Amino acid sequence: MEVPFARPLFTEADGAAVAEAVMSGWVSQGPRVRAFEEAFAARVGAKEAVATTNCTTALQLALYVAGVGPGDEVVIPSLSFIATANAVWQNGATPVFADIDPDTYNLDPQSAERAISDRTKAIMPVHQIGLPADMDEFQRIASKHGLLLVEDAACAVGATYKGRPIGSLNSPACFSLHPRKVITTGEGGMITTNDPELAARMRKLRQHAMDLSDLARHNASDIVFEAYPERGWNMRMTDMQAALGLCQLEALDEILAERARQAARYTAAIAELPYLEPPFEPEYAVRTWQSYAVRVDPRSPVNRTELMRRLHRDGVATRRGIMAIHHEPAYADPKALLPHTDAAAREVLLLPLFPGLGDDAQDHVIERLAAHLVAAKAA
Numbered sequence: 001m002e003v004p005f006a007r008p009l010f011t012e013a014d015g016a017a018v019a020e021a022v023m024s025g026w027v028s029q030g031p032r033v034r035a036f037e038e039a040f041a042a043r044v045g046a047k048e049a050v051a052t053t054n055c056t057t058a059l060q061l062a063l064y065v066a067g068v069g070p071g072d073e074v075v076i077p078s079l080s081f082i083a084t085a086n087a088v089w090q091n092g093a094t095p096v097f098a099d100i101d102p103d104t105y106n107l108d109p110q111s112a113e114r115a116i117s118d119r120t121k122a123i124m125p126v127h128q129i130g131l132p133a134d135m136d137e138f139q140r141i142a143s144k145h146g147l148l149l150v151e152d153a154a155c156a157v158g159a160t161y162k163g164r165p166i167g168s169l170n171s172p173a174c175f176s177l178h179p180r181k182v183i184t185t186g187e188g189g190m191i192t193t194n195d196p197e198l199a200a201r202m203r204k205l206r207q208h209a210m211d212l213s214d215l216a217r218h219n220a221s222d223i224v225f226e227a228y229p230e231r232g233w234n235m236r237m238t239d240m241q242a243a244l245g246l247c248q249l250e251a252l253d254e255i256l257a258e259r260a261r262q263a264a265r266y267t268a269a270i271a272e273l274p275y276l277e278p279p280f281e282p283e284y285a286v287r288t289w290q291s292y293a294v295r296v297d298p299r300s301p302v303n304r305t306e307l308m309r310r311l312h313r314d315g316v317a318t319r320r321g322i323m324a325i326h327h328e329p330a331y332a333d334p335k336a337l338l339p340h341t342d343a344a345a346r347e348v349l350l351l352p353l354f355p356g357l358g359d360d361a362q363d364h365v366i367e368r369l370a371a372h373l374v375a376a377k378a379a
């Protein structure tokens with residue numbers, strides 16, 4: 001049996017909605033993009049949502065309007081996808097890595113506070129694989145040091161922190177709509193904020209800072225000439241993507257419920273297996289189960305990488321857990337002391353989990369895990 005790692009959930013209605021956008025003739029930055037922004041903001045309890053080309057550009061833009069630029073530092077976790085650091089670099093600023101909480105794999109507030117220098121402008125916690133970071137603590141540290149917060153919420157659409165949806169807290173939150181995420185528009189990003197002025201500025205900056213939107217020009221009763229009061233980028237989402245996003249958003253609750261069901265099945269099975277630690281479940285948060293991360297005990301005779309190799313031979317696709325950015329040549333920092341990050345990067349793997357993964361396929365994954373680990377324990 002071949003078990004893929006992840007697969008987006010698309011229906012015929014999704015395809016029809018995209019086709020309708022094409023046939024409407026308005027394929028970029030049109031009414032569907034606006035409708036998607038409104039629906040997204042409503043879903044996560046934010047006043048505003050601003051669509052972009054992807055989460056990396058969303059993070060870049062949110063940091064830019066927070067005033068992050070050359071000479072500034074932004075504290076981030078090293079244990080994250082490299083896009084978290086690249087978004088800082090795209091603003092000419094320097095990412096400074098702090099360690100994680102070994103249970104949640106999220107940025108540790110104390111470690112982040114220790115990484116603050118007189119050049120620090122912002123802290124960017126990541127809601128890693130859809131588990132919210134400890135935002136009250138980050139808000140406290142940010143106000144104590146006069147810093148801004150931007151949330152990397154790439155994997156966190158539908159997650160809640162102390163009962164409040166991610167996206168509704170008082171910092172800009174940036175979401176990814178990449179196919180590996182809970183819902184997808186192929187590529188795509190979204191920034192939520194409760195500040196309408198900030199949202200208006202971001203909508204201009206994503207379109208070369210043009211002071212007139214396509215929608216406003218279209219609806220104008222006379223000719224209008226646009227102006228460019230500052231410099232900006234092209235971070236425009238298409239209406240085909242937005243049409244798909246509107247459909248995906250409608251399926252979000254169903255997708256989250258199915259992901260949670262599969263995660264509970266893994267957790268029950270893993271409780272019976274040697275050398276595996278299921279994901280930590282904090283009481284303060286509801287996560288998205290963007291991925292199911294298991295930790296292989298360093299005392300296991302079959303280590304994380306060897307277990308992945310054996311599962312691969314069994315037809316089960318897995319991925320390593322979250323990368324450590326400071327281990328990569330692009331951001332190599334041999335002096336960084338991040339022991340919890342180093343351990344998580346070495347010991348964690350992600351198991352297949354997606355709507356459409358049948359129980360029989362999931363049982364096969366569990367059975368293969370058991371075969372390798374129970375045999376190793378007996379040997």
Ligand SMILES: Cc1ncc(COP(=O)(O)O)c(C=O)c1O
Nearest residue numbers: 054055056081083154176177178
């Ligand atoms: C934590 C994190 N931040 C940022 C990104 C970048 O998202 P995108 O691919 O939409 O640019 C990802 C994507 O995997 C991610 O996992």
